[in-house]
Amino acid sequence: TQLLEQSPQFLSIQEGENLTVYCNSSSVFSSLQWYRQEPGEGPVLLVTVVTGGEVKKLKRLTFQFGDARKDSSLHITAAQPGDTGLYLCAGARDFGNEKLTFGTGTRLTIIP
Amino acid sequence: KAGVTQTPRYLIKTRGQQVTLSCSPISGHRSVSWYQQTPGQGLQFLFEYFSETQRNKGNFPGRFSGRQFSNSRSEMNVSTLELGDSALYLCASSIGGLQNEQFFGPGTRLTVL
Numbered sequence: 055t056q057l058l059e060q061s062p063q064f065l066s067i068q069e070g071e072n073l074t075v076y077c078n079s080s081s082v083f084s085s086l087q088w089y090r091q092e093p094g095e096g097p098v099l100l101v102t103v104v105t106g107g108e109v110k111k112l113k114r115l116t117f118q119f120g121d122a123r124k125d126s127s128l129h130i131t132a133a134q135p136g137d138t139g140l141y142l143c144a145g146a147r148d149f150g151n152e153k154l155t156f157g158t159g160t161r162l163t164i165i166p
Numbered sequence: 167k168a169g170v171t172q173t174p175r176y177l178i179k180t181r182g183q184q185v186t187l188s189c190s191p192i193s194g195h196r197s198v199s200w201y202q203q204t205p206g207q208g209l210q211f212l213f214e215y216f217s218e219t220q221r222n223k224g225n226f227p228g229r230f231s232g233r234q235f236s237n238s239r240s241e242m243n244v245s246t247l248e249l250g251d252s253a254l255y256l257c258a259s260s261i262g263g264l265q266n267e268q269f270f271g272p273g274t275r276l277t278v279l
Contacts (some may be wrong), residue, residue: 085265096170096256096270097209142209146265153222154199154264156209 057081058145058157066163067133075128075141075160083145086119086126087154091140100128133164168192170259170271178277184245187274191238191259197221198240199264200232203254203273214264215240222264244276252278 061076077086085104089097101110103119103126110117114137116129126143143157171190179185191198199214199222211224215234232242238259244251254275258268 087267089268095272096258097268098270099267102267144209144268148265153211153214153224154268155211156201158208 057155058143060141060143060157060160062160063158064161064163066165068165069134070132073130073133073162075130075162077126077128077143077157079124079145081145081147082123083155084123084148085146086123087144087146088117088126088128089142089144091142092138097140097142133162135164135166138162138164170257170269172255172257172271172274174274175272176275176277178279179247180279181247181249183247184243185247185276187242187244187255187257187276189240189242189257189259189271191240191257192269195259195261195269196238197260197263197266198234198238199258199260199268200240200242201256201258202226203256204252209256212242216263247278249278252276 058079085102087102088100090100091097101117106121106123108119114131118127141160145155173188197216200212201209203209212226213220213232214222218234229245234240254273256270256273258270260266260268
């Protein structure tokens, strides 16, 4: 059972366009991390959000944690070819059986 | 400072064999976790070790096991390999655990024939 569903699964857009990636769950998470993974490498952390409703900005990337801490979104403004990669959300829970649950992933391709 | 290293980077085994993968965390990191990544199932948590003790475990069969040494280096073992075990195995280290930033290694690509 996949607890974190990401949409879309694949996204291919032109350079300069905006996009939003969604990460949804029926479970509550104490924190949520976003990673980007490039071919042949491990994922690299972009941001961690911990408070319901929290919004964090990282240059052209805006991350939001849902009020109920069950969902999150990643918005990229004016996408660039360097944004190409696999985007993964990961939820952590610290009540009982702690583990890190990764989302299904969004493969983003920015066309120059 | 040096990142997380994993050895070997590539491995080919046949069904029924066993395999041991190694992970060296970032200096000072006491938490090491292991993940399996496949195109069909995505990235799935295997287990986490902290100060030589398994602290958390995912939903994998007992054929998957691991250990951590006093210098925080970790090994993962898979016994009686199956075709479905073919995957990229990623190791990550962090200062305190799964709530903290995970620093991933490049992974070991395991192919089971």
